[in-house]
Amino acid sequence: MFNHVMVGSNDIERSRKFYNAVLGVLGAGEPVQNTNAKGDIRLFYRHDGNSFGISEPIDGQPATGANGGTIGFKCTSPEQVVEFHDVAVANGGTSIEEAPGPRPSGMHLAYVRDPDGNKLCALYRG
Numbered sequence: 446m447f448n449h450v451m452v453g454s455n456d457i458e459r460s461r462k463f464y465n466a467v468l469g470v471l472g473a474g475e476p477v478q479n480t481n482a483k484g485d486i487r488l489f490y491r492h493d494g495n496s497f498g499i500s501e502p503i504d505g506q507p508a509t510g511a512n513g514g515t516i517g518f519k520c521t522s523p524e525q526v527v528e529f530h531d532v533a534v535a536n537g538g539t540s541i542e543e544a545p546g547p548r549p550s551g552m553h554l555a556y557v558r559d560p561d562g563n564k565l566c567a568l569y570r571g
């Protein structure tokens with residue numbers, strides 16, 4: 446259903462460092478960089494048939510996290526959920542909500558905000 450998900454960044458190099466580390470946990474490599482005619486930089490991480498992008502806002506306004514929005518990343522184990530969380534926090538992210546771990550639903554979850562305030566979820570369904 447989805448082609449890609451993109452979030453905005455107010456500091457593209459800070460985001461590159463954060464997402465290189467965090468998405469590296471999931472097996473994504475270095476991003477493909479795109480610069481539009483106005484000079485706005487976008488980074489595209491491609492992995493397992495999916496694309497995740499980070500962009501300097503093309504309208505010239507500051508990037509903001511979506512209130513009520515969450516981007517979920519599929520993990521392959523409960524340990525990978527914890528690693529995703531810990532790497533995110535070690536690279537400028539903020540741990541939010543409950544501690545990483547199992548939930549009554551049987552899923553293992555971790556929630557963080559990236560340095561620009563975007564809410565990310567690491568999820569493993571056992």
